[in-house]
Amino acid sequence: MSITKEQVIDALRNVDDPDLKKDLVTLNMVKDVEVNGKNVSFTVVLTTPACPMKDMIKRACENAIVYYVDKDAVVNVNMTANTSSQRTGPVLPGVKNFIAVSSGKGGVGKSTVAANLAVALAMQGAKVGLIDADIYGPSVPIMFDVMEEKPMMRDIDGKSYIVPVESYGVKLLSIGFFSDINAAIVWRGPVAVRALNQMLSEADWGDLDYMIIDLPPGTGDIHLSLVTAVPLTGAIVVTTPQNVALADARKGVSMFQLPQINVPVLGIVENMSYFTPAELPENKYYIFGRNGGANFAESLQIPLLGEIPLVQSICESGDAGRPVVLQKTTPQAKAFLDLAGNVVRQVAIRNSQPKASVV
Numbered sequence: 199m200s201i202t203k204e205q206v207i208d209a210l211r212n213v214d215d216p217d218l219k220k221d222l223v224t225l226n227m228v229k230d231v232e233v234n235g236k237n238v239s240f241t242v243v244l245t246t247p248a249c250p251m252k253d254m255i256k257r258a259c260e261n262a263i264v265y266y267v268d269k270d271a272v273v274n275v276n277m278t279a280n281t282s283s284q285r286t287g288p289v290l291p292g293v294k295n296f297i298a299v300s301s302g303k304g305g306v307g308k309s310t311v312a313a314n315l316a317v318a319l320a321m322q323g324a325k326v327g328l329i330d331a332d333i334y335g336p337s338v339p340i341m342f343d344v345m346e347e348k349p350m351m352r353d354i355d356g357k358s359y360i361v362p363v364e365s366y367g368v369k370l371l372s373i374g375f376f377s378d379i380n381a382a383i384v385w386r387g388p389v390a391v392r393a394l395n396q397m398l399s400e401a402d403w404g405d406l407d408y409m410i411i412d413l414p415p416g417t418g419d420i421h422l423s424l425v426t427a428v429p430l431t432g433a434i435v436v437t438t439p440q441n442v443a444l445a446d447a448r449k450g451v452s453m454f455q456l457p458q459i460n461v462p463v464l465g466i467v468e469n470m471s472y473f474t475p476a477e478l479p480e481n482k483y484y485i486f487g488r489n490g491g492a493n494f495a496e497s498l499q500i501p502l503l504g505e506i507p508l509v510q511s512i513c514e515s516g517d518a519g520r521p522v523v524l525q526k527t528t529p530q531a532k533a534f535l536d537l538a539g540n541v542v543r544q545v546a547i548r549n550s551q552p553k554a555s556v557v
């Protein structure tokens with residue numbers, strides 16, 4: 199008996215996307231089914247190129263064909279992605295998802311998280327941009343080793359656009375490119391919002407799966423104005439485990455939940471969760487207390503997206519302009535890769551749900 203396309207599709211109805219909790223056929227993720235004797239091939243279109251469950255889903259598809267259709271089938275699954283989006287509106291229609299990285303308090307590692315998240319997503323094949331909107335301390339130029347760069351201009355249809363700088367596969371713009379980093383500038387709200395709007399609307403970003411925005415720390419009026427300037431898919435809130443930081447993180451979460459802001463909080467990132475000395479990479483010392491971030495996330499019923507260790511190499515690589523996630527196999531790189539996987543999963547889950555009505 200020869201295998202039919204219908205049998206292949208029916209078998210794949212038994213494979214669920216673990217996050218979206220529906221089968222691949224219902225989710226319309228199966229394309230281009232071809233059968234030639236015992237040879238079966240098809241394409242699975244995931245909702246993100248950075249899907250951490252890519253290999254697992256692929257294996258489940260292969261097993262389903264062998265189990266439900268023909269034990270001698272030779273299965274060839276082509277895994278691709280078309281990043282999901284719920285974007286509408288005129289601001290940068292080529293950008294599928296805007297993700298804000300915020301913190302209630304400065305110095306908790308917000309920029310470190312934003313930079314490593316952006317690089318991690320680019321390493322997985324996503325098209326990524328990063329806007330450094332931290333008016334108090336832009337750090338993207340240092341962290342990406344592009345301090346000497348000045349963005350060029352390009353004319354498109356008679357209008358002049360800023361060309362983002364590119365480093366480690368991430369397109370970048372920073373408030374730091376447009377001001378002397380050492381100059382003490384008093385950024386008032388309207389100036390900061392204008393700068394952010396310029397980096398959004400007057401730059402040639404092209405098509406992006408994810409645009410990460412490194413916001414200034416805090417929850418004041420300037421932050422509210424900045425947050426409303428961007429059509430955000432969601433926000434992540436970075437904190438350290440101490441109670442003082444968690445209290446500020448709570449304010450950060452509340453800001454996004456204000457009715458006039460109404461931005462989904464994708465989750466919490468606990469940075470400096472534990473200390474690991476370079477010479478004892480397996481040891482974990484919970485110097486700021488244990489599970490602060492996990493308990494906090496649970497109390498707010500928001501996912502904990504990652505726990506990042508306090509290690510010297512994270513600080514050193516930030517200063518050296520080479521984000522630590524590039525060291526792929528180290529535990530600290532793995533912590534950022536896991537974080538990135540959890541962020542895109544939450545984005546995909548959000549995009550699969552009906553859009554919350556804006557109040």
Ligand SMILES: Nc1ncnc2c1ncn2[C@@H]1O[C@H](COP(=O)(O)OP(=O)(O)O)[C@@H](O)[C@H]1O
Binds near residue numbers: 301305307337510
């Ligand atoms: N997990 C970490 N381990 C070691 N150093 C860190 C870690 N996270 C951040 N740092 C360092 O702490 C300082 C503040 O981090 P940064 O990301 O600039 O914070 P923020 O943007 O919240 O002000 C930087 O020098 C950074 O390299």
Ligand SMILES: [Mg+2]
Binds near residue numbers: 308309310335337
């Ligand atoms: Mg910063």
